[in-house]
Amino acid sequence: MAEKMTYYTAMDSYPQQYEDTTQLYKFYDYLREGKLTTTKCKDCGAIHWPPRKICPECISDNLEWVDMPEVGTIYSYTVAYAGLPPELVDKAPIVYALVDFDNGVRIFSGLVDCEPESVSTGLKVELAVGEVPPDQLGRKRISPYFKLV
Ligand SMILES: [Zn+2]
Structure with a gap:
């Protein structure tokens, strides 16, 4: 019964990331x-998260790409011991945090390379790009995570 799980396309919960599959590539x-x-x-002037093609505030499609601040602050967090996505199962427990940025954006994501005991609200975090399962064509995919500064 202990077979290795196979994840099929119908269960793919990761965004498409290339020009031929998403306008937000x-x-x-x-x-x-x-x-x-x-x-x-x-x-x-609205800043969106996640990135958009159309502004949810004024329905304009006149958008530009802007850099996020390099450092965010943990607003809240939780620790997950089970039910993790395949690329994180071996790294349990995983801390998931709400990270606030000076531009008003709040991002929910995982914290990598940290012990749950070392996390608290108010701590500063920075981007840590992590690899997630490849797309249907076998192309590499990534996801934005964070790590303690
Ligand atoms: Zn707008």
């Missing part, structure tokens, strides 16, 4: 360069 292009970005509306 630039986010992943920047992320591969180690840069966390998002979109900002040139018409109303």
Whole structure:
């Protein structure tokens, strides 16, 4: 019964990341360069998370890519011991945090390379790009995680 789980396309919970599969591929292009970005509306100034093609505030499609601040602050967090995605199962327990940035964006993501006991609210974190399962064509995919500064 203890067979290795196979994850099929129907269970793929990771975003598409390349130009032929998503209009937001630039986010992943920047992320591969180690840069966390998002979109900002040139018409109303709203900064979005996650990145958008259309501004949810004013319905404009006049958006630009902007850099996120390099450091965020842990607003809250929880520790997960089970039910983890395949790339994190071997790393349990995993800390998931809500990270606040000076530009008003709050991001929910995992913290890597840390023990749960070392995490508390108010601590500073920075980007840590992690690899997630490849797409249906076998292309490498990544995800934005964070690590303690
Ligand atoms: Zn707008």
